[in-house]
Amino acid sequence: MTSSSSGSSALPPIQYFRITRHRRIAWWGSLAACLISLVGIGLSWLNPAIGAPLKPGLDFTGGTRIQLERACYPSCSGITVPQVAEQLESLKLPSEEGAAAPALRGAPVQVLDQGRSIELRLPILSAVQGTALIGQLATSLGPFKDGGTSVDTIGPTLGAQLLRSSLLSLLVSFAAIALYITFRYDKIFAFLAILCLAHDVLITTGLFAWLGLLLGIEVDSLFAVALITVAGYSVNDTVVVFDRIREQKESLGAFPFSDQVDVAVDATLTRSLYTSLTTLLPLLGILFFGGSSLFWFSVALTVGISVGSWSSIGVAPTLLPLLSGKGFVGSAQSDGAAPAGSA
Amino acid sequence: MARQQGLFALILALAIAAGAVLFSFPLQLGLDLRGGSQLTLQVLPAGAIKTVKREQLEAVKEVLDRRVNGLGVAESTLQTIGEDQLVLQLPGEQDPTRAAKVFGTTALLEFRAQKPGTEQEMQGLLRLKRQAQSVLDLSRRRTPADPAEPVAPDQPPAPAPSFPAEDLAKALRELGVAVPAGAGETEQIEALLDEVNKRVVALYEPALLSGKDLVSAGRQQQQTGTGWDVTLNFNRQGGEAFAKLTQAIAGSNRLLGIVLDGRSISEASVSQEFAAAGITGGAASITGNFTAEEARDLEVQLRGGSLPLPVKIIEVRTVGPLLGAENIRTSLVAALAGLALVAVFMVVVYRLPGAVAVVALSLYSLFNLASYALIPVTLTLPGIAGFILSIGMAVDANVLIFERVKEELRSGNTLIRSIDTGFSLAFSSILDGHVTGLISCIALFALGTGLVKGFAVTLGIGLLLSLFTALSCTRVLLRLMMSYPTLRRPSYFLPSHQLPSTAA
Numbered sequence: 001m002t003s004s005s006s007g008s009s010a011l012p013p014i015q016y017f018r019i020t021r022h023r024r025i026a027w028w029g030s031l032a033a034c035l036i037s038l039v040g041i042g043l044s045w046l047n048p049a050i051g052a053p054l055k056p057g058l059d060f061t062g063g064t065r066i067q068l069e070r071a072c073y074p075s076c077s078g079i080t081v082p083q084v085a086e087q088l089e090s091l092k093l094p095s096e097e098g099a100a101a102p103a104l105r106g107a108p109v110q111v112l113d114q115g116r117s118i119e120l121r122l123p124i125l126s127a128v129q130g131t132a133l134i135g136q137l138a139t140s141l142g143p144f145k146d147g148g149t150s151v152d153t154i155g156p157t158l159g160a161q162l163l164r165s166s167l168l169s170l171l172v173s174f175a176a177i178a179l180y181i182t183f184r185y186d187k188i189f190a191f192l193a194i195l196c197l198a199h200d201v202l203i204t205t206g207l208f209a210w211l212g213l214l215l216g217i218e219v220d221s222l223f224a225v226a227l228i229t230v231a232g233y234s235v236n237d238t239v240v241v242f243d244r245i246r247e248q249k250e251s252l253g254a255f256p257f258s259d260q261v262d263v264a265v266d267a268t269l270t271r272s273l274y275t276s277l278t279t280l281l282p283l284l285g286i287l288f289f290g291g292s293s294l295f296w297f298s299v300a301l302t303v304g305i306s307v308g309s310w311s312s313i314g315v316a317p318t319l320l321p322l323l324s325g326k327g328f329v330g331s332a333q334s335d336g337a338a339p340a341g342s343a
Numbered sequence: 344m345a346r347q348q349g350l351f352a353l354i355l356a357l358a359i360a361a362g363a364v365l366f367s368f369p370l371q372l373g374l375d376l377r378g379g380s381q382l383t384l385q386v387l388p389a390g391a392i393k394t395v396k397r398e399q400l401e402a403v404k405e406v407l408d409r410r411v412n413g414l415g416v417a418e419s420t421l422q423t424i425g426e427d428q429l430v431l432q433l434p435g436e437q438d439p440t441r442a443a444k445v446f447g448t449t450a451l452l453e454f455r456a457q458k459p460g461t462e463q464e465m466q467g468l469l470r471l472k473r474q475a476q477s478v479l480d481l482s483r484r485r486t487p488a489d490p491a492e493p494v495a496p497d498q499p500p501a502p503a504p505s506f507p508a509e510d511l512a513k514a515l516r517e518l519g520v521a522v523p524a525g526a527g528e529t530e531q532i533e534a535l536l537d538e539v540n541k542r543v544v545a546l547y548e549p550a551l552l553s554g555k556d557l558v559s560a561g562r563q564q565q566q567t568g569t570g571w572d573v574t575l576n577f578n579r580q581g582g583e584a585f586a587k588l589t590q591a592i593a594g595s596n597r598l599l600g601i602v603l604d605g606r607s608i609s610e611a612s613v614s615q616e617f618a619a620a621g622i623t624g625g626a627a628s629i630t631g632n633f634t635a636e637e638a639r640d641l642e643v644q645l646r647g648g649s650l651p652l653p654v655k656i657i658e659v660r661t662v663g664p665l666l667g668a669e670n671i672r673t674s675l676v677a678a679l680a681g682l683a684l685v686a687v688f689m690v691v692v693y694r695l696p697g698a699v700a701v702v703a704l705s706l707y708s709l710f711n712l713a714s715y716a717l718i719p720v721t722l723t724l725p726g727i728a729g730f731i732l733s734i735g736m737a738v739d740a741n742v743l744i745f746e747r748v749k750e751e752l753r754s755g756n757t758l759i760r761s762i763d764t765g766f767s768l769a770f771s772s773i774l775d776g777h778v779t780g781l782i783s784c785i786a787l788f789a790l791g792t793g794l795v796k797g798f799a800v801t802l803g804i805g806l807l808l809s810l811f812t813a814l815s816c817t818r819v820l821l822r823l824m825m826s827y828p829t830l831r832r833p834s835y836f837l838p839s840h841q842l843p844s845t846a847a
Contacts, residue, residue, distance in 0.1 A: 006495045069665065127443035127659055147378060147665035149437070155657030158383065158792075165790050173786035177779050184775060225725060225787070229732060232783040236736075236776035240743065243772035271746040278688060278742060279735030282681025286731060290677040293670065294728060301732070 011252070011259055018262040018267055019318055026314035030199060033307075036204020044209040054205065055222040060163050062156035064125040066134065067116045069148030070141065079088070079141060084109045084118055087140050093129045104133075110291075117148075124153060166224035170201075174226060177235050185242055188323050193238045195319070196311040200225055200234040204304040222297040230304030237272060237312035244268050245320070258321045265317045276309035296319030345824060350819040358706055361713035368716040372721035373797065376430055376671050378664030384429045384446060384654045387531035392652065395427035396607045404429055404650045410445055413643030424792070429654070439659050441640065441673040447656045449604050450644035452554030454627075455547035456588055457597040465546055465598065468539050469610060471514055475536045478506045479529065480632075506532060518542070520689045547600045551588050553649075556581025558625075561644040562638040565630070569640035573645070582625025588623030601629050605642075674727045681731055682708070685738055693745045696821060700741040703816040707737050710808050719795040720804070726797040733805020736780060740813030743769040748836065755843040758833055759825055766818055773813060777787075782805045 003093040019026070041053045058065050088104045110119040118141065125133065130151050139143050181190040204227060211217035244264040251307060252260050283305070374381050385393045386403050407429060411419050419497055420432045433442055457465060490568035511531055520538045558581075561574040577585055592599060594615035601609040609629045613622065633641065687706070689697035711730060715722060750766030756764065784806065824830045832844055 054428045060716045067666070069663075081379045127656070130659070130661075131438055131440045135710060145663075145665060147437070147663035149661070149663045150666050151439075152658065153659040155383075155385070157385065157653075158657045162792050163794055166795070169786045169790035170793070172790060173783040175797040176782045176786060180779060180782060181775075221792070221794050222728075225728075225795050228783055228787055229802070234740070235779040239775040239779065240772045243775060247768070247771075267750070268746075271742055274688075274692065274746070275735075275739040276736040278685050279732070281684040281688065282678070282731045282735055285677040285679075285681030285684065286674075288677075288727065289680055290673055293724060294674070294677075297725075297728065 011255055012263055012267075014262060014266050016266050019265040019313065020258040020262055020321065023318035024312075028241045028319055030311065030315050033203050034199060034206075037203050037209065040206045040213065044213055047213065047226070049186035050212060054223075055216065055218045056159075056163075057218035057223075058121065058152065058154055058159075059220040060159040062124055062154050062159045062289065064120075064122040064130060064151065064153045066120045066122065066130065067150045068120075068134065068137070068141075068154075070116055070118070070144040071143045071145040071148075079111060079115045079118075081109050081111055084111065084120075087137060088120070091133060091136050093125070093132055124155065128154075160222055162224075166221065166228075170224070170228055170231065174229060177231075181235070181242075185246065188320070189242050192316045192319055192323065193235050193242070196238050196308070196316045197231050197234045199311050199315060200230055200304055203307045204230055204300055207303055208300065217296060220296075222294070223300055226297050226300035226304060229301060230308060233305050234308035234311065237275070237308050238316045239263060239311055240271065241268050241317050245317075257324065261317045261320055265313060269313065271322055272309055272313055276305055279305055346532040347819060347823045349817070351403050351823050354706065354816055354819060358539070358709060361709045364713040364716055365709070368719070370712065370716050371719050371721045372667075372671070372720045373726065373790050374434060374660070374667075375662050375724050376667045376722060377434060378437070378662050378667040379432065379434040380436045380442065380659065381433070382431045382439060382442060382446060382656055383424070383658035384431065385657045386427045386429070387653045387655055389652050389723050395652065397426075399652055400429070402539060403654065406648050406653040407431070407446060407654075410643055411645035413647060414442070414445060427497070428657075435664070437661060437663060440663055441636070443642050443659065446645060446646065448652060449650045449653050450554065450641075451604055451649040452557070452645055453550035454585065454588055454604040455544075455550045455600045455602055456592050457600060458546055458548050459595075460598060461546045463594045465543065465610075468543050468546075472536065472543070473541045474506060475532045475539065477720035479532055479536065509759065540606045543600065543610070543746045544602055544605060547602065547607075550576075550602070552581060552584040555648070555650075556584065556644055557645060560642045562633075562635075562642045563628075564635075565632075568632070570630075570632040573633065574640050574643070575627045575629065577625040577627070579625070582623065585625065585627060586621035586623045588621065589617050591612055593618040593621065654807075670724055674724060678727065678731050682734065685734065689738070689741070693741075693836070695824070696741075696745050697816075698746065699820045699824065700738070700745070700817055702820060703741070703812050704734065704737060706816050707808055708734070710812065711805055714804050714808065715801070718804075720800050721797070722801075723794065723797040725794045726801040729798040729801035730805060733802050733809060736777070736806060737813060739776065740773045740809055741817060743773055744813065744817065749841075752833055752837050752845065753841055758831055758836070760822060761836075762825065766814070772816070773810070777806050777810050796816065 043055050044055065050068050060208055085107070088107060089108065091104060093104075104122060107123070108121040112119060113115075119189060130153065134144070134149060134151075174197065177197070178190045178194050182194050208219055208223065208310075209215065212219070241264055244267055245260060248264060280302060283298050283302050286294050287302065290298060361565070384407075386400055392399065404421060404423055408421055411421050412433065418434050419436075422430050424430050424431075431442065431446060433439070436442065484801045506528070508528075511528070513533060515535055518538045520534050556577050558578050560576070562571050563574055564571055589599060593613040594617075596612075598608050598610045598612055603819045608742065611630070629641075682704075686701045689700050689704075691697070693700065711733070714720070720726065744765050748761050751761035752758070752762050781803060782802035784799045785837055788794055788803065791799060833839070
């Protein structure tokens with residue numbers, strides 16, 4: 001606050017920094033992140049073991065997932081993955097009408113919590129077969145805790161339907177949001193909001209493509225939910241900056257457009273950071289205490305919301321002068337009100 | 344100030360009402376939180392019907408509804424989803440096997456007369472069927488970990504039914520059944536039985552009478568033996584058709600076949616005495632040697648009527664109640680921890696208004712939960728995630744307002760004026776943010792499936808309520824506080840070194 005404003009005609013003091021001066025760093029940073037994400041998605045697609053932009057989970061591929069809690073107190077006799085796999089192979093499941101029981105050889109097995117719980121990923125089993133499988137496993141690996149078992153069977157058509165409906169709702173909400181912003185602001189604002197949104201969604205998707213490649217993390221229907229939430233937040237964040245630019249038009253209309261952008265970003269910066277922080281706090285709550293079922297969901301949201309907050313500060317406002325054809329006049333020349341904070 | 348107090352009283356009344364609602368209407372918990380089974384059924388087009396339409400889906404649902412009631416699982420619900428799907432929820436049910444069997448079958452019951460001149464072929468098939476069936480029954484009774492089957496000591500054990508391997512292989516070959524390599528004896532016999540039943544059905548004439556003409560179905564224990572029979576009562580038209588059908592084959596060697604979903608479940612001969620008028624009275628029974636449970640399930644299916652279209656079970660989710668309790672515990676801890684962190688943050692950063700916002704946010708959570716109980720919204724795990732996220736949005740509205748108030752204070756405005764300007768300036772961006780959020784929610788709700796819908800509902804309710812609490816609750820509470828001069832100090836809003844020296 002060292003530089004005092006010299007009357008109503010001067011630009012309001014900049015508290016933190018002028019974002020348009022750092023626009024190249026912002027653009028290159030975002031571009032690099034987007035490229036890395038695209039590479040991850042491409043690699044995942046080319047990977048014969050995955051063959052899709054993201055590693056699809058059970059929700060999308062169909063199959064049966066069985067989770068068993070072993071009833072052992074105080075400690076479980078250790079079991080290993082090969083032991084469980086061996087047990088699986090020796091099982092005999094009843095066949096369904098017209099179809100033999102699926103082979104269980106090589107089904108992925110996970111042993112969690114020091115052997116306390118087992119997770120099995122199997123081909124689609126009927127209810128009868130699932131019950132039979134649990135009953136037979138109980139004799140060798142059990143006893144299992146009554147009420148600690150969960151079985152999910154998802155047919156392949158349902159998975160495809162889920163994928164379709166997730167993509168469709170994402171696209172429809174994109175389009176509806178674009179319409180709303182065009183109506184409230186103008187076309188360039190809408191375009192930038194959607195660009196930012198695509199940026200945020202792309203980077204979040206890219207991260208999970210890499211996670212799928214490197215750690216075998218799969219995406220489920222909750223991931224689709226997370227992406228749509230990220231989209232909503234991203235627009236919300238961007239709109240606040242745009243709202244400020246529009247509001248200032250009357251008082252600062254005479255200044256170069258890039259200066260207006262600088263002032264708007266600077267004035268909303270605290271809010272943008274605090275908002276992201278207060279949203280991230282409950283998310284961190286889910287991340288650390290929410291249990292395994294919501295862990296990757298909150299990872300996706302945490303990353304998406306952080307990226308969203310970045311893009312609403314660094315990407316959308318810096319592109320605005322470029323796209324509205326008003327250029328970066330203000331940044332080339334030095335004007336009276338020198339930035340105090342970070343210059 | 345009287346207006347502020349009136350509004351405050353209104354908010355207080357709303358809060359008490361919300362508390363009362365929560366107290367008297369318990370929250371509905373989804374199956375992932377309380378344990379139970381969920382089955383998704385896909386209605387398949389068949390015959391002349393190429394695509395499933397609304398009314399056909401409703402017709403299927405009606406039949407399944409009757410089966411649900413017949414099964415008698417407490418609080419079970421059946422809902423239609425989209426164009427051609429149904430979701431059945433069975434709270435507390437941990438073994439969906441039986442439900443899958445009862446709901447997944449069409450239960451089309453037909454009474455068909457045997458074609459003339461096929462007696463010999465039928466005899467051979469039925470012999471095979473009886474042999475296969477008895478071997479299967481025996482092996483089934485043995486497998487469920489019950490080796491100590493009570494055997495009367497003074498009676499010589501009955502010769503165990505068996506199916507010598509070469510006989511079985513020969514029978515399979517003759518019927519042209521291909522068995523996958525390495526299949527066990529039970530599987531081979533099952534394949535044989537399937538083929539036999541198919542061939543038996545082929546020997547019948549088209550159905551003259553179907554389950555449509557049933558008035559009621561029941562079950563009774565056989566007088567001899569331990570099996571159960573299913574009893575049937577026809578309406579007048581059905582009774583006449585049954586009499587005609589039985590009259591036609593009475594005294595001949597032709598059999599009356601009872602066919603369920605294309606499988607012959609019972610074959611009966613009709614004796615000479617009925618040749619004059621057939622079996623009249625409109626009653627019949629199916630002697631299929633059922634177990635008590637099988638008989639009950641069949642009875643439920645027949646009483647509910649057959650499905651107008653076949654269904655396929657495409658999803659089964661079962662969660663044990665222990666896991667459900669664990670899910671509730673962890674998400675509750677997560678929600679409370681997140682809220683506590685947010686509360687600390689707000690008070691530290693925004694001081695007095697921060698504390699007001701914490702009160703407003705607590706009210707917000709209360710209103711949210713009350714609306715879940717009222718609407719009612721079934722809370723699922725993603726639903727709770729949506730709720731926690733909507734808290735983030737609600738906080739954002741407060742942050743936007745308070746940042747504006749701070750700005751106004753810094754530029755030298757009076758406290759009351761700053762508060763009013765802060766609220767009105769923040770309004771448009773709060774509105775835009777909430778509307779875009781709601782747009783996403785609507786898209787998710789309209790196009791999404793099960794879990795996604797639960798998330799959209801709670802987030803959407805949260806957004807609507809947050810518009811209300813941020814713009815009214817926070818404001819009224821803040822204004823009310825400002826009516827007390829001791830609280831009217833800018834330093835309660837902002838560190839004093841940030842205030843311009845001219846401000847009061």
